[in-house]
Amino acid sequence: MELKELLGDETSSLLGHECSTIGRERLSTPGPDFVDRVLAGGDRPPAVLRNLQHVFDTGRLAGTGYLSILPVDQGVEHSAAASFAPNPEYFDPLRLCELAVEGGCNAIASTLGVLGMAARRYAHRVPFIVKLNHNELLTYPNRYDQVMFASVRQAFDLGAVGVGATVYFGSPESMRQLREVRQAFQAAHGLGMFTVLWAYLRNEAFRRDGVDHHTSADLTGQANHLAATVEADIVKQKQPQGNGGFRALGFGKTSDLVYEELTTDHPIDLTRWQVVNCFMGRVGLINSGGASSGQGDLAQAVRTAVINKRAGGMGLIVGRKSFQRPMAGGVRLLNAVQDVYLDPDVTIA
Structure with missing residues (x-):
């Protein structure tokens, strides 16, 4: 399907928008030379830069500076049955790696068990990112907490080029999670692996008067800033679905300028704030593809990619939308998302 057909009534708004809040010239934007231009002057060890460049040079987006990552930690995060029952072949870790290869992804991010089982067959074919911590839902009653399932050394030994972790900012456990992740990221950089932080919000108090502020641009923006502060090299964040979380919840500190001058209600401007x-794009922003809902998955994933790219983001991380369907369909969806980043007519706003 053509891009304009997928975007439908939003075509003009999404493809024609020009950002008048914070201009693109002020950002460090993705490109073939991102590692040399943006990262080489920092404190990352040479092996980290090498592994990041390896990921940028893999898959259909090789040489663009953009990323298409397949994430598969849902077997823990949402239960294996809920994640893989729609397509049971993906209970097999090797099939998940095959999807990443056939789909032209830059990398696959998954659990220690999945990547460990597939390491000798696939670690040299597609870059591995080991997700170190998870929120499992077998504990009763459910507790929303990220706990370590793997060590940095285990990730290194199986051939991973990067590690990932989640912090539930706003949760009672967030400070413990942050300390654990900071220590893990320091160890990963020491071994030459780059780091990815799922910088999510989690607190029932963030739902107020029927509005869910977990994806508010101002709150997720601050979560991103905290992620960059503990030296995440890439931040994974849900795309904003509104703004004004600090004001609505009546806590924390912000500035009226955020709402009056630095953002608008346009989705590209809200994602620009992320x-x-x-760090003005010096740490790459990848947005999540979200849950699979059926027929509308392709259009929704492409829309998310257009917003991310035009906002100055670095790519998309799409999981359930791709692996909860037969491989051929998953590959088509991944390729459609990648085509947005390959399209020279989809520019940074």
């Missing part, structure tokens, strides 16, 4: 909080 990029700004990633």
Whole structure:
């Protein structure tokens, strides 16, 4: 399907928008030379830069500076049955790696068990990112807490080029999670692996008067800034679905300028605020593809990619939308998302 057909009534709004809040010239934007231009002057060890460049040079997006990552930690995060029952072949770790290869992804991010089982067959074919911590839902009653399932050394030994972790900012456990992740990221950099932080919000108090502020641009922006502060090299964040979380919840500190001058209600401008909080794009922002809902998955994933790219983001991380369907369909969806980043007519706003 053509891009304009997938975007439908939003085509003009999404493809024609020009950002008048924080201009693109102020950002460090993705490109073939991103590692040399943006990262080489920092404190990352040479092996980290090498592994990041390896990921940028893999898959259909090789040489663009953009990323398409297949994430598969849902077997823990949402239960294996809920994740893989729609397509049971993906209970097999090797099939998940095959999807990443056939789909032209830059990398696959998954659990120690999945990547460990597939390491000798696939670690040299597609870059591995080991997700170190998880929120499992077998504990009763459910507790929403990220706990370590793997060590940095285990990730290194199986051939991973990067590690990932989640912090539930706003949760009672967030400070413990942050300390654990900071220590893990320091160890990963020491071994030459780059780091990815799932900088999510989690607190029932963030739902107020029927509005869910977990994806508010101002709150997720601050989560991104905290992620960059503990030296995440890439930040994974849900795309904003609104703004004004600090004001609605009546806590924390912000500035009226955020709402009056630095953002608008346009989705590209809201996502631009997320990029700004990633040290003006020096830390790459990848947005999540979200849950699979059926027929509308392709259009929704492409829409998310257009917004991310035009905001100055670095790519998309799409899991359930791709692996909860037969491999051929998953590959088509991944390729459609990648085509957005390959399209020279989809520019940074």
